[in-house]
Amino acid sequence: MKHLNKLTFGAIALSMLLSSGMNTEAREQISIVGSSTVFPFSASVAEEFGRAYGIRTPVVESTGTGGGLKLFCAGIGLEHPDITNASRRIKSSEFEKCQGNGIDMTEFVIGYDGIVIANANSAPQLNLTLGEIFSAVAAVVPGPKSTDDSCDLISNPNIKWSDIRSSLPAVKIEVLGPPPTSGTRDAFAELAMEGGSKSFKCLGALKITDSSAWKATVHGLREDGGWIDAGENDNLMVSKLDANPDAIGIFGYSFLDQNSDKIKGAIVDDVEPTFENIAAGEYTISRSLFFYVKKAHIGVVPGLKGFAQEFTSEDAYGEEGYLVDKGLIPLPAADRAKYSSAAKNMPKLEM
């Protein structure tokens, strides 16, 4: 059984060899991290870019907006990503951290994403205001004793939609929404919940007197079963809605676009969540999508500038581009021209 002996030692020698020779070698691929909302668009561009230019296809990781910016701002060097995607603008705290590490970046806006409130096609068409959405899912709402200046916050008493407005269907409030880790949740809290809270005057007064209490109140979602943390942009959610006509789901527009045979979007503040309405900025719950390019890596990582140009080409993010087929809502033509030229000059972002 001598060969067994040699085999074992051979294996050990090989594993040592493996663990010794691992200096970071020059990277040929663009490395992209960031938002899971931008991920499908970024991946489409990466694939197209790799196919068209015959270079190694960029690698796209879905880390979430915050996680992506953290990795992006960690430093300059090939072990750090070159591009990060974001479903919100970079915060000033993140920007300062980036600057602290000597990182300059160029900002690109690629388009809009609407957040839709959808239910099954077999269910009645919902027509809600932001205030009604707030009343349906907030953990606490101003009670009947509230005055214009001070809120008497009570835990949400609305069990059925018809408790909010009698013409709404008399079914239990059951909203499936994105989990707290998701950028879609942040956007929903900022756009829908904050927007909805404006229909209560006393909450406006609270914002002035105690802004942190206001934020906790406005962003707090009910935990009594009315709001259910479900997946983010999940196909499972679509089938759940399809199976349960009483449930309402909250997700990105591209899922509505792809599943229009099963679900339909609620009309919010008298505006339907259609492509045209979101593009025109009339649909209230919509946000811009971004990506940031690390300036120091341009010229070091091959194709970085080319990738930005591909992303901002009319073939990609224009009105008839392939990203639009994937559910992206394009920017107005003037903005598109601005970012297309930014891809050539790579202006430094100042905040």
Added chain:
Amino acid sequence: MTNKKISALTKKRYSSEKRFKAYCIAALALAMAILFTLLSSITLNSLPAFTQTHITTDVYLDKNLLDPNNTNDLEAILREGPWRSLAKSSLREMVPGVNDRKEKRELYGLVSVIAGDSIKYYVKENPNDIGKKVQINIPSSDDIDLLTKGLIDRNLPEENRTVSNLQLKWLDQFIYEKRVSKRFAWKLFNHGDSREAEVAGLKGAIAGTLLTMFVTLIISFPIGVMTAVYLEEIAPKNRMTDFIEVNINNLAAVPSIVFGLLGLAVFIGYFGMPRSAPLVGGIVLALMTLPVIIIATRASLASIPPSIREAAYGVGASQLQVINHHVLPLAIPGILTGTIIGIARAAGETAPLLMIGMMAFIVDTPHKITDKATVMPAQIYMWANNPERSFESLTSAAILILLIILITMNALAIYLRKKYERKW
């Protein structure tokens, strides 16, 4: 006690025994039913993904167009040919009268975005056909694929489906002309990931899994076996070895995400190893597999009767000889079983790989352990999150393929055990 009482007691004991048996059978039946439901639903969902709709397209491989300078250099033709526009113009010729920009877009939407590549591939295989009119099978777009499989209801109003009325009309014309066919979806195995469902395959993920498992095996197997041999055969039994043993058992119970955090902090952060690489993934999974191998090897060594060792010592063998010539060869079936099961578990793991960046969109197939790669379970997770409907069945297909690989590995473990196992 009277006879009557005794017989009543016996009857009670018998019936309680019967009840117990019935409970056990019920538990088994429930477990089987759950397993059956799971497997059959995955299989049923995955079936559409194994076939792919193709549209037979008439293509005129015009020599003046493909090789304007008459170089006859096939490589240059393949590299520079206007494949994409050739695919588009071929479609336009099959459906005359499409001039409107919007209608053209709908027409091109019938076939996959890689239609040009299909033509290019055909020319590569049949270079003599340049200058001829040929029929090439081009994969349809994913929406057309869903429609021909009945997964999109064509009777829905136009705004509720992803295929337009015009596209339906053209598709019906193609079906009438017998141009539409369903073929086995080889792209599942010879294409990498893609955002287009009709192109997306598992080649990259399977290669990534193999590379990762290679690293895992090569690190965890020798270290695991050596550790177990030392602890079981050589080390004295004292507090120190007890302490080590307890810790190895604890290590086996550590949640896998913890190993991912360790990998991120130590291997990527401190040693500067590349992100998203099978190298780091393999090391992290090796740490996770190590305790499994150690425990299995120790159990297997312990089951060898002391008489074997004593007989070897009796004829004058040294400790090295006893271990290498007698104990280890006899323990090998158990060791291999433990290793294969450990590796199979590692192959189905996602959580630690999430931390080290292996959950990524990667099109190119990895060739080295330092290339960027993803693994099958990560690929399944990413596909499950894609909005396009076709990815639903693709996800199930990927799950099915992963399950088949894992079941094969487990079957191999059972086979090895049965074949080499010795009863004492």
